[in-house]
Amino acid sequence: MKQLIRGRLLTFHADPATTDDNHRYIEDGALITENGKITAIGDYADLADPAIPETDHRPHLILPGFIDTHIHFPQVQVVASWGAQLLDWLNTYTFPEESRFAQQGHAPQMANHFLNLLLAHGTTTAVAFCSSHPQSAEALFAAAESRNMAMIAGKVMMDRNAPEAVLDTPRSAYDDSRALIEKWHGRGRQRYAITPRFAITSTPEQMQMAGQLVREYPDCHIQTHLSENRDEIAYTLELYPQARDYLDIYETYGLLSDKLLLGHSIHLEPREIARMAETGSRAVFCPTSNLFLGSGLFDEAGLRAAGVTCGIATDIGGGTSYSMLQTLNEGYKILQLRGQKLHPLTAFHWATRGNALALGMADRIGTLDPGTDADFIVLNAGSTPAMSLRMERAETLAEELFILQIMGDDRAIVQTYVAGQAMLPISS
Numbered sequence: 437m438k439q440l441i442r443g444r445l446l447t448f449h450a451d452p453a454t455t456d457d458n459h460r461y462i463e464d465g466a467l468i469t470e471n472g473k474i475t476a477i478g479d480y481a482d483l484a485d486p487a488i489p490e491t492d493h494r495p496h497l498i499l500p501g502f503i504d505t506h507i508h509f510p511q512v513q514v515v516a517s518w519g520a521q522l523l524d525w526l527n528t529y530t531f532p533e534e535s536r537f538a539q540q541g542h543a544p545q546m547a548n549h550f551l552n553l554l555l556a557h558g559t560t561t562a563v564a565f566c567s568s569h570p571q572s573a574e575a576l577f578a579a580a581e582s583r584n585m586a587m588i589a590g591k592v593m594m595d596r597n598a599p600e601a602v603l604d605t606p607r608s609a610y611d612d613s614r615a616l617i618e619k620w621h622g623r624g625r626q627r628y629a630i631t632p633r634f635a636i637t638s639t640p641e642q643m644q645m646a647g648q649l650v651r652e653y654p655d656c657h658i659q660t661h662l663s664e665n666r667d668e669i670a671y672t673l674e675l676y677p678q679a680r681d682y683l684d685i686y687e688t689y690g691l692l693s694d695k696l697l698l699g700h701s702i703h704l705e706p707r708e709i710a711r712m713a714e715t716g717s718r719a720v721f722c723p724t725s726n727l728f729l730g731s732g733l734f735d736e737a738g739l740r741a742a743g744v745t746c747g748i749a750t751d752i753g754g755g756t757s758y759s760m761l762q763t764l765n766e767g768y769k770i771l772q773l774r775g776q777k778l779h780p781l782t783a784f785h786w787a788t789r790g791n792a793l794a795l796g797m798a799d800r801i802g803t804l805d806p807g808t809d810a811d812f813i814v815l816n817a818g819s820t821p822a823m824s825l826r827m828e829r830a831e832t833l834a835e836e837l838f839i840l841q842i843m844g845d846d847r848a849i850v851q852t853y854v855a856g857q858a859m860l861p862i863s864s
């Protein structure tokens with residue numbers, strides 16, 4: 437069935453950091469959706485049709501749904517764990533919490549909470565790490581399928597340097613990943629990401645298995661972590677003494693390509709940056725996590741200048757907010773500390789089309805273009821008393837976006853549409 441959605445539409449067709457002709461804004465705009473797709477976008481006056489039911493979201497903004505390119509589904513109860521940097525934080529809080537996902541019934545319950553939280557925060561697609569237990573990925577895919585949400589996820593492969601309860605083996609990681617790929621990759625809107633957690637928790641034998649999966653399933657994404665923390669890097673290089681640098685480990689096992697998402701990518705050597713650019717491997721900026729865990733300051737301008745495509749993400753539960761608005765807020769501040777600027781148009785492009793480009797999926801998600809999936813959100817820049825007071829002085833679209841970026845959170849999300857379906861308020 438067709439529907440018309442009316443509001444102030446904003447969609448990007450280029451990166452505002454590279455060109456002035458980058459977005460389309462329609463003050464009294466309309467989208468037509470049918471069968472989960474956007475079929476038309478334009479002025480309301482041109483698209484209005486008495487035969488098509490309408491939902492009027494004026495005076496709010498309508499944007500493509502946010503895309504979160506790095507998040508840990510089994511860490512919903514790890515967020516806000518005190519006092520540790522990466523390796524201690526993993527050992528003290530995270531691995532014990534992820535071990536709960538072995539228990540019957542836990543993963544399905546957490547998957548529901550996780551997806552409801554994403555939707556409440558305006559995120560319509562996420563790239564998610566699951567726990568090492570295949571039932572965690574099973575539960576997440578099933579919950580995403582029941583909401584018709586486009587999810588990219590994988591069970592983590594990890595066979596050392598963690599408690600027994602979260603370890604797999606090279607063989608079981610391969611077999612379980614393969615079975616999940618065969619069942620879920622390309623089923624409806626679900627896609628699989630081959631997920632070696634990071635070099636510290638995978639033996640060379642397991643990295644070999646990850647490489648084999650990548651060769652067998654070249655269409656899958658690959659996600660892991662790279663150079664987040666100085667102690668992590670030192671330990672990694674002790675474990676792989678032959679490697680030229682951290683990235684070289686992943687290269688040795690054949691993981692580098694434009695399907696690879698490298699979470700954090702903070703403390704990089706020039707050679708690593710050059711190889712990432714040459715191979716198309718993506719860096720993923722996780723601002724709230726990098727501040728919370730004291731990891732370091734991402735060099736967006738440096739990576740961009742070198743030709744590395746970057747995503748931006750929450751990294752819950754090292755990250756502290758599900759909100760891509762809050763993620764852009766902290767991202768702005770990190771780049772300030774580096775003497776770099778994140779313009780609001782660039783920021784909103786990044787969280788939508790930019791992340792879709794990082795995933796190679798901009799033909800399906802991340803814009804309001806006809807033919808793409810009808811995943812979009814309705815934003816209210818006056819959603820709190822403080823925001824509405826500040827909005828009295830906003831004169832331009834860029835100012836309104838910046839208020840959303842700095843002051844906004846889930847309260848600014850009026851509605852989240854997934855494949856044309858309004859998902860809020862959450863009922864389950």
Ligand code: GUN
Nearest residue numbers: 508633634661725751754
């Ligand atoms: N490196 C390996 N595992 C993790 C994780 O769960 N979170 C973060 N932030 N870094 C990691």
Ligand code: ZN
Nearest residue numbers: 506661699751
């Ligand atoms: Zn992570």
